[in-house]
Amino acid sequence: MPSANGDSTRNHLAVNPVFTAEPAHIPRNTLPGDGLAPDVAYQVVHDELMLDGNARLNLATFVTTWMEPTAEKLMAECFDKNMIDKDEYPRTATLEHRCTRMLGDLWHAPPADDVTGCSTTGSSEACMLAGLALKRRWQHARRAAGLPADRPNLVMGINVQVCWEKFANYFDVEPRLVPMQGERFHLDAEQAAAHCDENTIGVVAVLGSTFDGSYEPVADICAALDRLEAERGWNVPVHVDGASGAMVAPFCDPGLVWDFRLPRVASINTSGHKYGLVYPGVGWVVWRDAAALPEDLVFRVNYLGGDMPTFALNFSRPGAQVVAQYYTFLRLGFEGFRRVQQTCRDVATSLAERIGELGPFRLLTKGDELPVFVFALRDDVTGYSVFDVSAHLRESGWLVPAYTFPAHRTDLAVLRVVVRNGMTHDLADLFLDDLRLAVERLSRQAKPLRGAESASFAHGASAHHA
Template sequence: MASRDGGQSARRPVWVNPLFGAADPASGITTVPPRHRLPDGPAAPATVSRLIRDELMLDGNPRLNLATFVTTWMEPEAHALMAGISDRNLVDRDEYPATAELERRCVPMLGHLWNAPDPDASVGTSTVGSSEACMLGGMALKRRWARRDTGRRAAGARPNLVMGVNVQVCWKKFCNYWEVEPRLVPMRGDRFHLGAEEAAERCDENTIGVVAVLGSTMDGSYEPVAGVCAALDALEERTGWSVPVHVDAASGGMIAPFLDPDLVWDFRLPRVASINVSGHKYGMVYPGLGWILWRDRDALPGDLVEHVDYLGGDVATFTLNFSRSGSQVVAQYYNFLRLGHAGFSEVQGALRRVATHLAGQIEDLGCFRLLTRGDQLPVFAFTTGDDVTRFNVYDVSRRLREWGWLVPAYAFPPDREDLHVLRVVCRNGFSLDLADRLVDDLRGLLPWLRRQSAPIFGPDDATSFHH
């Protein structure tokens, strides 16, 4: 037991709950294990597992996390499938050809979904999330720009990439890591994402491309991809500058094809060179999976593809990461077979219905103003009404956390930093019943919030912003 003699306790062993111990001290844990170095010896697997599970109880409930876009629920069969093949290294295609084949099948499936010119010959790959996919798309854009005019490149011209200020941070990382000038289009008034004309105005002969986001992280709205392409068509007619478009469809790439089939945003637009999606978002796979497809082989410069032969056979690779488990890819293939087009349409349609219902219920509370309504991505943002002075979005976020709900509060980027919002992401597993429970809990908090004389929390107390 711990000593109560002041300084002596720091030098004496501290016993843990005896239930974690074992009859044989060599197989149990009888003292608190070190946190920042390896323990001196091994311990029983069950004991270590229990200790770690106790630590993880401090995490929030993933199903009540309305901040994250990533999947927090999968069917038990998919769960078991992933666990059974987590030891398959996806890059080792010679040893695990069946796993590699499932990845190859997923690429043309996405090609058909996104109307590639020749879907069965689609060029693409899986990645570790959309961040890696965006890096690959950006690298291809820069390499193609460099080849257009070697004289300009030799003269020290700096490439630039045009995008809305609302893009996910991975695009800012790309510009930083690959020495590309980011040209960010700020928000204006009620335009919370990239505008078509605003994008074209920032392009010049050194623009490697424009990034259009199908489903903004900030508020769930679609950017006008077709409008951006039309504005760039007009720009090319005036100047001769041919600027390609990459569509960051991290979320919308698995929503729009099923719920908005008449929306033209994909490879039907000749200017769209590449598209990425997060399989671990509305592809409904646990975190760790993205996809990127190029329009055709000409859109992916061949010198970005490396070949290795030390895994037992020739392997072509054009990802930034190398070894990784094939379990997420197999889970994606499971979802494709399990749901099919009709199943995905049903699931995503249900999510949109939940989102629009929830947005309407929150609006009916009378003290919140909706910025979006969940009728594009099943995601919406809202803020407090102009007449609400006793509390703010940060107070609401903190109070909801006490009930187990994780709803992020944050400020919009330039030039709308004055706008502070809450955002709700509806994912598979978030039912209408849970949505109504959230409204009930929010309604129950309002009397307490209205008793405040002024807001208590502010931007410095904001919850983490999750992609």
């Protein structure tokens, strides 16, 4: 029988009698008294992992699920390198630095002797670092003006990834979460400015919402904050959470102004392990310039007899993902990234259009910003729910999240499809066939069998959101 955490209540793992040296019993929750032969240990672990979902058919995750064998080989060669040991692994440190320079160039950072940025374990850590820089800059400015600095707040849409609520909780910042309203599913310029005051350390603008794949209007938000500064004197910086979009927009939307070309943008983060096309986990954060990252947050370490600044929440972590990021930048170049991301968008928009033509669904987004789209059931479909659709697709191997939107649109339940590198037009055809079959079967139901309580996907949103 399974326990509450999903594991078996049996005290021992069962091993088939295929090996010549297997023990009769392997303890499940305590260390074995003796070691196992490598092939036995491998088979035990391998067999249990067969019950995981197929990562390539996981349309819930934004995280990269396919890389070239050459990239995997390079990562394997670097698994033993600790990213923090920059003096022992100077070339790995150099590759990290090159990546931040490439990203600074891609995001139009102002010309400087060097780019201020670093790698992280993912966008969550990158967001925490960016938030800390915003808070510390605000505190310095307030204290220099002889004003209290004990009630900082951060303005963001309720659609932000849960890491921002964690940041607010862990670092004593009031989160000002702007709720959704009507057909507005993310933060807009008017609401961003309306929620600011003299204690606002910054506004988070999301370039690619996890809820529906849409871009928040970064330029409009900056313009509204420019007007606010002119009227009230509050200089509110913007951090762009580009976990996904910062590696899509530069290639697919070159005319969209969202990055350091906007003077109010102080920092940008992205996930190398999302549309940066690298296995988890690696993230990146880049600041506009050295002044945007307060010096008292930076630690100095001896690096090749010189001074190496470091700013991170994490310490030891593998260098393999950073090396893989550099490999991917070299391997694809600008044009290669453009082809990959544009193909993802083409697959997403084509699939979204065909789903909209099936009959029972209505599209909320079309996959023409992030290659991500969401769709809901039409009001006249009453015999089944989006949660029923998700469960039926799972029977065919497809992992498609069904969830409700946050306040004030908890009435809206949707399905979301994330198209990543490796999701081809052919796979999209197969998905559409299975979706059509699921709809045919579900249409014979008299009433929904599953509701929001059956949702198993949080997709980065906190519990009271999803």
